[in-house]
Amino acid sequence: MSKALRYLSKTRPQAASNLMGFYKHSVVALDEKTRFLIQIVTKITVGTERGLRQYAPKALKAGATKEEILDAAMMAFPAAGLNKLLDAIDILNDLDLLPEVEGEESSKEANKNLGALELFPEGRMQSVKRPDGDLLVYRTGPNQVVVYDARCPHSKASLCDGTDHGDRVECRVHNWIFDLESGKCLEPRVDGKEQDLIKIPATIVDGHVVLQ
Ligand code: FES
Structure with a gap:
């Protein structure tokens, strides 16, 4: 529900x-x-x-x-x-819910690799620009990252251009603020409204951040 x-x-x-x-x-x-x-x-x-x-x-x-x-x-x-x-x-x-296009599998796999873990310093937001949608990567520990769709849930402005407050990012368009560890919208908070960042499943494989 x-x-x-x-x-x-x-x-x-x-x-x-x-x-x-x-x-x-x-x-x-x-x-x-x-x-x-x-x-x-x-x-x-x-x-x-x-x-x-x-x-x-x-x-x-x-x-x-x-x-x-x-x-x-x-x-x-x-x-x-x-x-x-x-x-x-x-x-x-x-969501990987569409039929594969022949010959695109290897580039798709390569596209899932966001880069070596060292590129993502702990506690700092990093933007990853991609043709199929920009992402925000936030490293929460030595071997832990969270990845979000970079589009602001409010009106889809890119949070890659947002103001980086360390553990929070602020959208420059209407100033919504998001906690980068949980993805929760901190301001404004309207009960019952879906306002949080959309998490993209990712894991660490051989020292690289890889989308699942
Ligand atoms: S588009 Fe981000 S707060 Fe409106």
Whole structure:
């Protein structure tokens, strides 16, 4: 359940329960995989990145193939338009939910390597500019890093240009502030709203920071 629904279930329990009941009981004939594929279409159409990141992996888990996920994305095109479709392709590629392009595997693997650990001094934010989306890397210990999508959750300004406060980064556009260790938005804090940085899974392999 999202934070927003949790909030509503406490402040407007009847409305939230009716809403959840509607979701639960309104679709009876479609199987789980089909429902999640349709969710992909709707999330792309309305342009919600979080929703797409939430539901697309569920489609794969429910048995959809990567080809079917690509088909679902393409079905959004007439309503979503080209820009939303291309954004969605980037996100789905990032989640590794689209079919591989022949001959691109090795460059894709190379692209996952963000560089040697020494490039990322402890307690300092580092930007990594990449063609498929900029990242923020923050080293939290000798063998620990956290990696974030560099786009500000507010209006997608690049936090690579943000003000570095050491353990926090401040977006220069509307001054939202994020804790770099947890990714939490510190200011402003609006209950029930998704405001935190998006974490990108990464690990240390042979002294290099590598995306998973
Ligand atoms: S875009 Fe970053 S605070 Fe508005």
